[in-house]
Amino acid sequence: MSGDYQLVPLANGAQTLFSARYGEKMHPGLGPAAEAELLYVQQLQISERLETHAGEFVIWDVGLGAAANALAVLHATREISGQCRLISFDDTGEPLEFALKNGGALGYLSGYQQQISELLRQNRVEFENGKLKVKWEFLLGDFPAFLSNLKLTTDNLKPPAPHAIFYDAFSPARNPAMWTLPVFENLFRALDPARPCALTTYSRSTLLRTTLLLAGFFVGVGQATGMKEETTVAANDLRLLVEPLNARWLERARRSDSAEPLCEPVYARAPLSPATAEKLRRHPQFEVSS
Numbered sequence: 001m002s003g004d005y006q007l008v009p010l011a012n013g014a015q016t017l018f019s020a021r022y023g024e025k026m027h028p029g030l031g032p033a034a035e036a037e038l039l040y041v042q043q044l045q046i047s048e049r050l051e052t053h054a055g056e057f058v059i060w061d062v063g064l065g066a067a068a069n070a071l072a073v074l075h076a077t078r079e080i081s082g083q084c085r086l087i088s089f090d091d092t093g094e095p096l097e098f099a100l101k102n103g104g105a106l107g108y109l110s111g112y113q114q115q116i117s118e119l120l121r122q123n124r125v126e127f128e129n130g131k132l133k134v135k136w137e138f139l140l141g142d143f144p145a146f147l148s149n150l151k152l153t154t155d156n157l158k159p160p161a162p163h164a165i166f167y168d169a170f171s172p173a174r175n176p177a178m179w180t181l182p183v184f185e186n187l188f189r190a191l192d193p194a195r196p197c198a199l200t201t202y203s204r205s206t207l208l209r210t211t212l213l214l215a216g217f218f219v220g221v222g223q224a225t226g227m228k229e230e231t232t233v234a235a236n237d238l239r240l241l242v243e244p245l246n247a248r249w250l251e252r253a254r255r256s257d258s259a260e261p262l263c264e265p266v267y268a269r270a271p272l273s274p275a276t277a278e279k280l281r282r283h284p285q286f287e288v289s290s
């Protein structure tokens, strides 16, 4: 939708983008720069993993938006010798175009305007970010459709499987299509089982966590940010989680009035069905932790 975005101030003085279409702000807690750095880059230990990584380190940046998460990676990794492939997904370039025009007020785009312009023009840009070699691609389109089409795509046309995923869509209530169980099942299938991958997102909701568990991920508690006292980290390798959800969480999920995953893109609150509760009970994470 053209004219969807506007700048709004947060309580701490930072400016962020508000989408009229979704009725939500991006990074509403601490603002784009601080929240992106804490929740996405630090939480997934991107710098530490890049430092010890041989070859290309692949990040899927789901919900490119105004690129605060992508740019937080670039700001944090200039001194690391290595290669980073940043693959950003969104169904519109409008928030990034808007952010580029309002770079002065937002601040965090500083030093990367040229690369962003090229990304918007060509859907890809390659450059040296200090010592780090970067390939940044923008896959424009519907992310759930991209995932469901992956199984029909030949291997040489598929983007490489990720080592890290930033999952930053608008909320399940406002954008349920991005939070269904089929989407996360397809996302899990897109991972390479031999490539440890961790995903982070701002939500700590029981519904999201049961969805990730059912899709095949191990799921853990993520650190606090601004308005949230907890966030969520998920991985295909339990060793990437600092604090895996335990049997007490499972007990609370059984009592929750909003825990059943969304099977279709319609937001609904429902307690766990007996079949879902049984699948969760058998998840390897709880066999390990209980």
Ligand SMILES: C[S@@+](CC[C@H](N)C(=O)[O-])C[C@H]1O[C@@H](n2cnc3c(N)ncnc32)[C@H](O)[C@@H]1O
Pocket (backbone or CB within 6 Å): 025, 026, 027, 032, 036, 062, 063, 064, 065, 066, 067, 068, 069, 070, 089, 090, 091, 092, 095, 141, 142, 143, 144, 168, 169, 170, 175, 177, 178
């Ligand atoms: C919360 S914003 C992302 C903020 C961004 N990560 C940043 O750092 O500035 C969510 C983004 O998801 C995108 N989005 C919504 N539905 C989508 C879909 N079906 N497929 C791909 N992207 C979608 C929106 O256009 C929006 O830019």
